Amino acid sequence: MIFYIIRGMYLVLLNSVDFIFGNIIEVGHQKIANNFGVKNFYHGEAPFWFDLVLFYGGQAIFFYIIWKLYQIGFTPLDRVQDLTDVGWGDGSKRAAANRIREIQRIRKSNELPPVYPNGWFAVAESRNIPKKQVISVSCLGETFAVFRGDDGKINILDAFCPHMGANMAVGGVVKGNCLECPFHGWLFDGKNGVCSHIPYAKKVPDFAKVRRWPSDERNGMVFVWYDAEGRPPQWTVPAIKEIENGEYPYRGRTEHKILAHIQEIPENGSDLAHLGHLHTPNIMKGTDLAVALTANKLLDFIHHEWDGVWKPLEAPNEHRAEVTLSHSIPMFGFKPKMMDVHVRAEQVERDIMIWNNKIFPTKPMFVAEDKLIPRFRRWYSQFYSKNSPRFGGFRKEGLDW
Ligand code: FES
């Protein structure tokens, strides 16, 4: 039955293509005929190459457009940008790579806050880990084996096997709710990291276990709990109702790699003064700051106006803060209501150019109007603890925060 429906649809499509391009050919032939002063230059009288190019070329373009429309309508629009793609101005990728090395050299590591704050970190998307699947994730200075057992639950173990160091997420096999190392077949329980089976040993010693990391799955994402003191999770990731009940299906995302301390990004929300400068020029002036912040008579007829509030929440949600932004575009004295989602996505790339190139001063020169930033810093310090790792312990090129 399905076969006949698909076949029927295919025939209808072919007929439509034939009709559309048949007519285009007729018109094309007639134009040629007119140019050459011939009266009846119809289908069949044109040179062979003309039919070939117009008909098959036309069909190729037609199917390409259908394919693109399908992609836009039915597949997620992912905009994934590499470190050298955004935030370096107009230069080449090679120039960006040189600049990255230079910045890593000149940044003073002793001035930075600890590199990894305590808390939940998204390490994967749920849809990428079906049952019995394991993936290797390197972040937070660790390498994790993230896998989904037969019970449908996610488990996270240290990826490197304590036996002889194989990466269990590369070639390892999920068996029940355990992960089997690909090197000698030791089997580790996802619930506690304990080794339950060594295929060639009479007895499994008590010390045979691997570190297990607390994990959670919310909003289509897999989270790992990181705490420098080894404490269990101190809070849970809040669920976004519309994602959990399927009202907001996945339609794509933007993803950027950024050369900055992780604290810089949330700090931006408390830095209200930068909104009125960096994010004011017309979005059409782009994200290269040398262009965006220079006066341009043609493009300065509109600009963006922002207003914002940053506020930490009360206990028991003191680990959360709220940023509320309002945005308008005055145009010839009017403020038309606009969708500002797109504007924000593009505007972040202006921040990225700042983040990539800045340093993190421990004693910034704040004026009274900057008062939210020191407040943010005091609030954010709750995520660092005595044993939080400092930058000096990591390779300078480490970008895995
Ligand atoms: S290295 Fe994993 S079982 Fe030997």
Ligand SMILES: [Fe+2]
């Ligand atoms: Fe910003």
